[in-house]
Amino acid sequence: MSGSFVNFNGTSILQLMSFFILMYFLIKFLYKPFLNILDKRSEEIKSQYEKADEARKEAEKFREKVKVEMERLSERTDQMYEEAKARVEAYEKAERTRIQTEVESIMKRARREIEEERSKAEESLKANVITLAIALASRIIQKDLDEKSKREFLMDQLSKVRDMR
Template sequence: MSGVFVNFNGTSILQLMSFFLLMYLLIKYLYRPFLNLLDKRREEIKSEYDKAENARKEANELKKKAELEMKNLNEKINTMYEEAKERVKKYEESEKERVQNEISSMLDKARKEIAEEQLKAEKALRTKVVTLTIALASKIIQKDLDDKSKREFLMNQLSRFGGKE
């Protein structure tokens, strides 16, 4: 049988059989193991991708937890800071009040002491004035002087007593 384009003879059949045998062997020993290798590699890649995806999700969850914990810590820190500020403010106020009370009591005590000393000084002054008056009166009585002499004598005595004090 011969045709315009195809010429079949024994060699052609042998070549055709060799071709199919080669195809069978290539498919069986090369193509299928290669496809199996590709499938195996695809499964490994998919497995690695899934692991990476799971790790990414887990990392995101951990990140969210860490952010939440950080937010809670910041809130606690802010609360503690505000409480500490409030305690310091209360302490300052109580200390200020205590110091003011102390100063006030010291001032009152000092005023009382000043008033007592003033009373003592006035008493002492009165006593001295009375003593001087009595002394002057007795000297005037002892001396029999005229008005001019009495005045000079009084002035002399007053300046003498005034100079000592």
């Protein structure tokens, strides 16, 4: 049987039923999972943001801590530097004094030695000169004098020479 294409009949009841059947299955398979996954995604993004915020806060705290630590460290370094400087200065001073005293003692000793050497040399020179002079004098004046008077005489001469000088 065929009829006009503009009609309204019992098909409408079936269409209504089929609409609700379709809606039931689409809600079950399409809309609910879709909305759930949207919620899940937004939840996840939110939690990610929160986590990032937390991490940032923690980083801030950490930075603060590091800053304080750095300050403390730099203070300590300064202190250590000062200490080291003072120590070095003290050491330098001590060393200088030590070296000075050493040098002085060495100098003193050397001077004394020089003095000794000089006096020794003077003595020996004196003796030599005396001997030489005696020999010379005995050769020159050919005068026989006893040993003692010779020496006295020469000593006189020598004192004269020294006075003259």
